[in-house]
Amino acid sequence: MKAEYASLAGQILAKTWGGPVRLGDYEEMKGSKRLIVYRCAVKEAPNGSPATVIIKHVNYEPPRQPGEEPAEVTPALIAKDWAGLAFLSELDLDEPLAPRFYGGSMEVGLMVLEDLGGTSATRLDHLLQGDDPEAAETALLALMRSVGRLHTATAGKEGRYRAILKDLGVEQPTDFEEYNFSFLRPSLEKLINILELTPSPSVFAEIEQVYRIMHEPGTFLAYVHGDPCPDNCLLVDGQMRLFDFELSFFRHALLDGADSRFHFPTCWCVNRLPEDLWRRMENTYRAELVKGHPTASDDAIFYPALLAAGIGWSLALLEWQSLESLFEKDYDWGTSTVRQRVLLRFDMTARSVAELGYFPALGALFGDVYKKLRDRWVPEIEEMPLYRPFRPKS
Structure with a gap:
């Protein structure tokens, strides 16, 4: 993951959580040339913050070489994913239906989500x-x-x-x-x-x-x-x-x-x-x-x-x-x-x-x-x- 994406994710979380955030090591969960999902450790954050978050990044760039894989997820698709997660997070249900949405950047195709993948998942x-x-x-x-x-x-x-x-x-x-x-x-x-x-x-x-x-x-x-x-x-x-x-x-x-x-x-x-x-x-x-x-x-x-x-x-x-x-x-x-x-x-x-x-x-x-x-x-x-x-x- 590019350092600027981790930095951007930290800024998004700092705004959402109300205090400085520093992210640490990450692992790639799944991905392709166009869509990659990372689990990222939270090194510093306000009290009560989770130990890890999920960063979902979409590469909007069109194929550069003949025969290269086209974009799987377009800006319109990530907008629907973003809107759905934000919409469901607003419902504030006793039993959540989806990961909590912390924020993102449509400009670079990045979203930061709650990590559901603990040992009990x-x-x-x-x-x-x-x-x-x-x-x-x-x-x-x-x-x-x-x-x-x-x-x-x-x-x-x-x-x-x-x-x-x-x-x-x-x-x-x-x-x-x-x-x-x-x-x-x-x-x-x-x-x-x-x-x-x-x-x-x-x-x-x-x-x-x-x-x-x-x-x-x-x-x-x-x-x-x-x-x-x-x-x-x-x-x-x-x-x-x-x-x-x-x-x-x-x-x-x-x-x-x-x-x-x-x-x-x-x-x-x-x-x-x-x-x-x-x-x-x-x-x-x-x-x-x-x-x-x-x-x-x-x-x-x-x-x-x-x-x-x-x-x-x-x-x-x-x-x-x-x-x-x-x-x-x-x-x-x-x-x-x-x-x-x-x-x-x-x-x-x-x-x-x-x-x-x-x-x-x-x-x-x-x-x-x-x-x-x-x-x-x-x-x-x-x-x-x-x-x-x-x-x-x-």
Whole structure:
């Protein structure tokens, strides 16, 4: 880390903590050419200050050489991460949802945060690749509780979040295209044509309804993480804390809330959850959500929104990796393959529609897609395995 960045971080902390601060040794936690996270020791600071802090630095400079890695995080993305952390820090909750934000510099792409990674902190993605089912289950339930608390605590507070973004120079913040679901009908039509399916004509009316639900969240409007994956959280003293808010925005809460049933649609760390567990995760999330969004207690409102999110995430997967390319070969993505994810999502959506009764034409179509792709790909590939802690012991 450049000396001037450590000096700048010390100045930021001195202003926040109200006294001189001197930082000491540091270690690189993770990073690339564009984004580096450091843990830095606090050598001198006012009484009561922590022993370490996290410094997150983004290199805004464009690639200088042909083929050089482009910027992963742009000023607009760091502004959203900054705004999210500052926004959640202002809530001053008894159980914090995120690291405390101490300050930063948009000019050089630097933020200083609370260090959550002490000896008591546990990474959920590590637990899901381990051998302790009870620890993994506890952490998964804690994650969905925190996601529900996030949506409840931020209900009705969009104005304050946008004001923080405006102070950072983002005058007219917009959401990412991946979350506006404008691709739904074109993606559905393409899927039908490629697989030569003959669905009920009502699938198009249903996909328009899905779009309206996601695009007009109404009482479900909340600050949504957008990527609440097992590697974007830490279990600290029994409470799950979230971080990395670059993809966060105010949108439909169920885009996060669907993560348990539809198995972390945006994450690299995907295997299958036992059914009894994902149902308890979903119920844990819903129990928190109703505290800030009372309409979530109504099955006739909650479940159509949940299914709409699942349908959207299933089709989004084929936007990220085209079905034509998957006919040619499979692709690794973290702990599973893209074909495994496609089979899991379309099967889960079809079975959930059959269970809950909403969007029946889409459910039948997704079931046909699953059967056709399964016949094509299995046994060449194994269907999605359980997460390691939940696999039968040999």
